[in-house]
Amino acid sequence: MALLFLTLSLQFYLIYEKKEIPETKQSKTVKILSDPIKPTAEITYDNDSGIHVKTGYKLKNQHNLITADKLKLTSDGKFTRIGNTFVPIEKPTGKVAELLMQGEATFGLDEIPEFFLRDLVMIKNEFNAVLTDLAGKIQIITDPLVPVVKVEKDPQGWLDFDIHYTSRDLSIPRNLILKAKAEENKYLQLDQSTWIKLDNNAIDQTEKKLRELEADITSEGFRLPASEFASLEEFIDKIGGKRVLSEAYQEFLNQLSGFQADEEFQLSEDLEQQLKTHGFNIRPYQRAGIHWLEWLRQNQLHGVLADDMGLGKTMQSLIALRLGYEDSKIKNHSLIIAPKSVLQHWENEINRIFYFFRVYIYHGSNRSRKIFRSSMPYIFITTYETVARDIDFLATIPFYYLILDEATRIKNPDTQRSQAIKSLNAKHRLALSGIPVENRPAELWSLFDFLMKGHLGKHGTFVRLYEESIMAGQTSAAQQLGRRIKPFLLRRKKEAVANDLPPKIILTEWVDLTEEQRNLYGTLQDSMKNLRSSIMRGDYVNYTTNILPVLTKLKQICDHPALFTGETEPIMGRSDKFDFIIEKIDEIIDNGEQVIIFSHFLGMLSLLENIMREKRFSYIRIDGSTNQRQSLIDKFNDGTAKVALLSIMAAGYGINLTAANHVIHADRWWNPAVEDQATDRVHRIGQKKTVFIHHFLTNGTLEEKIDRLLSKKRGIADQIIGAASEGEHRWSREELLELLKPLD
Numbered sequence: 001m002a003l004l005f006l007t008l009s010l011q012f013y014l015i016y017e018k019k020e021i022p023e024t025k026q027s028k029t030v031k032i033l034s035d036p037i038k039p040t041a042e043i044t045y046d047n048d049s050g051i052h053v054k055t056g057y058k059l060k061n062q063h064n065l066i067t068a069d070k071l072k073l074t075s076d077g078k079f080t081r082i083g084n085t086f087v088p089i090e091k092p093t094g095k096v097a098e099l100l101m102q103g104e105a106t107f108g109l110d111e112i113p114e115f116f117l118r119d120l121v122m123i124k125n126e127f128n129a130v131l132t133d134l135a136g137k138i139q140i141i142t143d144p145l146v147p148v149v150k151v152e153k154d155p156q157g158w159l160d161f162d163i164h165y166t167s168r169d170l171s172i173p174r175n176l177i178l179k180a181k182a183e184e185n186k187y188l189q190l191d192q193s194t195w196i197k198l199d200n201n202a203i204d205q206t207e208k209k210l211r212e213l214e215a216d217i218t219s220e221g222f223r224l225p226a227s228e229f230a231s232l233e234e235f236i237d238k239i240g241g242k243r244v245l246s247e248a249y250q251e252f253l254n255q256l257s258g259f260q261a262d263e264e265f266q267l268s269e270d271l272e273q274q275l276k277t278h279g280f281n282i283r284p285y286q287r288a289g290i291h292w293l294e295w296l297r298q299n300q301l302h303g304v305l306a307d308d309m310g311l312g313k314t315m316q317s318l319i320a321l322r323l324g325y326e327d328s329k330i331k332n333h334s335l336i337i338a339p340k341s342v343l344q345h346w347e348n349e350i351n352r353i354f355y356f357f358r359v360y361i362y363h364g365s366n367r368s369r370k371i372f373r374s375s376m377p378y379i380f381i382t383t384y385e386t387v388a389r390d391i392d393f394l395a396t397i398p399f400y401y402l403i404l405d406e407a408t409r410i411k412n413p414d415t416q417r418s419q420a421i422k423s424l425n426a427k428h429r430l431a432l433s434g435i436p437v438e439n440r441p442a443e444l445w446s447l448f449d450f451l452m453k454g455h456l457g458k459h460g461t462f463v464r465l466y467e468e469s470i471m472a473g474q475t476s477a478a479q480q481l482g483r484r485i486k487p488f489l490l491r492r493k494k495e496a497v498a499n500d501l502p503p504k505i506i507l508t509e510w511v512d513l514t515e516e517q518r519n520l521y522g523t524l525q526d527s528m529k530n531l532r533s534s535i536m537r538g539d540y541v542n543y544t545t546n547i548l549p550v551l552t553k554l555k556q557i558c559d560h561p562a563l564f565t566g567e568t569e570p571i572m573g574r575s576d577k578f579d580f581i582i583e584k585i586d587e588i589i590d591n592g593e594q595v596i597i598f599s600h601f602l603g604m605l606s607l608l609e610n611i612m613r614e615k616r617f618s619y620i621r622i623d624g625s626t627n628q629r630q631s632l633i634d635k636f637n638d639g640t641a642k643v644a645l646l647s648i649m650a651a652g653y654g655i656n657l658t659a660a661n662h663v664i665h666a667d668r669w670w671n672p673a674v675e676d677q678a679t680d681r682v683h684r685i686g687q688k689k690t691v692f693i694h695h696f697l698t699n700g701t702l703e704e705k706i707d708r709l710l711s712k713k714r715g716i717a718d719q720i721i722g723a724a725s726e727g728e729h730r731w732s733r734e735e736l737l738e739l740l741k742p743l744d
Helices: 001-017 097-104 111-128 173-181 200-213 226-238 247-258 269-277 284-300 314-330 338-354 383-387 416-422 442-451 460-470 475-488 515-526 529-537 543-559 576-590 602-615 629-637 672-679 704-713 716-721 733-739
Strands: 040-046 050-057 078-081 085-088 103-106 126-132 138-142 146-153 158-167 169-174 185-191 194-197 217-218 221-223 242-244 304-307 335-338 360-361 378-383 398-402 425-430 505-511 595-599 621-622 643-647 662-665 690-697
Touching: 001 475, 040 111, 050 097, 085 672, 097 103, 097 111, 103 111, 111 138, 138 460, 146 226, 146 247, 158 173, 158 226, 169 173, 169 185, 169 194, 173 200, 185 247, 200 221, 200 226, 242 247, 242 595, 269 314, 284 304, 284 425, 304 314, 304 398, 304 442, 304 475, 314 338, 314 398, 314 425, 338 360, 338 378, 338 629, 338 690, 383 416, 398 529, 425 442, 442 460, 442 475, 460 475, 460 543, 505 576, 515 543, 529 543, 543 576, 543 704, 576 595, 576 602, 576 662, 576 690, 595 602, 602 621, 602 643, 621 629, 662 672, 690 704
Parallel strands: 040 126, 138 194, 146 242, 304 425, 335 378, 335 398, 360 378, 398 425, 505 690, 595 643, 595 662, 621 643, 662 690
Antiparallel strands: 040 050, 050 103, 078 085, 146 158, 158 169, 158 221, 185 194, 217 221
16 A cells, blocks of 8 residues: 555656645655666676576665565556665566576576577676676687697607697697587586687597598607608698698708709718729719608608619619618618519629628528528518518518619509508618509509508599599699609609710611411401401400400511411511511621510510521520529620520519610510610610610501500600600500501
8 A cells, every 4th residue: 555655656746846846754755766777687607606697676876786576666567666766677578587587597617608608698788787807707719619730840750740729819728629529518618717619510520530640649649750741731731720830840841842952962981982992983863862862761751763774773772771771770671672583683782882781682482581580680682472472471570671673563552462562661661663654643653652651642532633634634633743742753864864875776677577477467357357346336345355365466476477376497588577687686796796685475585596596696585484694694794695585574674784785676565664664774874885776567567556556645654753654555446446457
């Protein structure tokens, strides 16, 4: 009843407040304010329990907060009486109205981020929000989390790195991020007043890429060998990370793009003198090569020495190996893997360059494993086949250097040989190859998979990004690949560095089929009509079982009909090519010079051997079955033998035959790069005479067509590494039809 009276009195007062109406003494103590008051929210923070919110009303200069349920309201609810003062009030709506009616509420630590981002915004709109100093310092950071990768390079060639995150100017350890995520928190409380919003997608992506990197875990973070720097750089890019690089690592990156090999690089005085004593004259480009190999070793990197055949890859690699042993004082063994035909050559060169070192050819049925237990370092020399057979044992040995001679022997990544060699354990890896790409860019991938696993990505990715584009003629892909491998591949051509090397003159001589050859050739082609028809219809034709045997027989007929018929008598007078080769040999010997003849048919070598015996020419023969090759090579190089009959696959690499200055290719190999390599057994450092290369080709036959078709496929390796290389010898439909086309 009293509150109703006060309400009526209040209304009467507002109507007549400007009129002179007599008041009682009591009425004069009543104050009625015209400005409404907003509710007040007092917000405090305790870092153990969380946020406490207390709501209510209070007048200006009044300290006590009156909760909503304690208010004395007029009947219309528009005014409240606080003491003798009537004040119009504002009433909030929605969720904050409930908070006002409750009078107080507590929000736990895990609720604080959402309270500040959502509830506090609404409170500030409809309340006088009063935050204590501690509560006012709270910040909820929702900016994106950015991974930061800090990289250092130690003197031993390791890349040590750790990962943390930043948001605004704050640094957040990775372990705290992962712990909060594992607890399924949406926010990470960094300290008593700071919460960071987690971005689970970004965190998951970073962790996924980190697992794929396969880095070693250390007490301070992670570790990779310096040779995998590209994988680390790619990882940082993929996660959108920031880099913090040490001075040593930055210098390392600078050298990758700007390292200059020194052509005046000096060895120790003792080593320089020893090499001179053993007949080594180190050329400027070879000094630069040794310097580059030293740079690789000092930075724990691996590479391909891809100099032209004959420029001294063996010598450069062995000098670098000796420098490594002298500098590191390491006691681990080293392993050199080479074709069987050059094992003795490697042993000879090691003895010349090291003089004092222990060498063991690990090959043959009597090979001993006991020597590997020696406490003194050995240089072991073995073959690719031996490694594949003994891989379970060899894979347990921590080698110092692992050197591959003729490294393209691991160009197929799926072979047992390649997989075995890639599983060997070595501190330093070096590949030697005058032709690092023979047929297709993926061969280069396999080589780098041995040297620096992951540097060229996964095989399928490499084929998609590089090989398919390069084979389609996209020079940009070749250039991009070239830039990626540039720091780890050193390639010098003879014409650029060996200015004193005598010229090489290529002579192509054309001959015709004899009547016997023409009949055999035509009959064989007639028998292939069904094969040609299948190809024309687009039917599947197996290259290995259907095409290659036919092409081989056609080539044999071009060399000599006896290779096809088996009738070896008479030899002369049945093939113009064969007769011209014999005439050329006669001419060369009459001039007091020496000659080597390459063929990939053993039968052709046997026919030539018969004539050499008839003419009483001193000769040597090397094919896949030959033992004691080095003694035969020495016999030829000292002039005792005037003619060398060589299988192109057995003797086309890894040997020096500079006593000759004539090379005859009796038949065309599928890949001219193999022919070039064979030719360079003669045209190499140490050769003093002009070298003549003789090709004998048969008019109107597949030899002419193969020569033309292979010319079209040149250029793949030139685009990538500047080396001469050829395309795949699996012909297209149109090319097969051209090869099998009948004689005119």
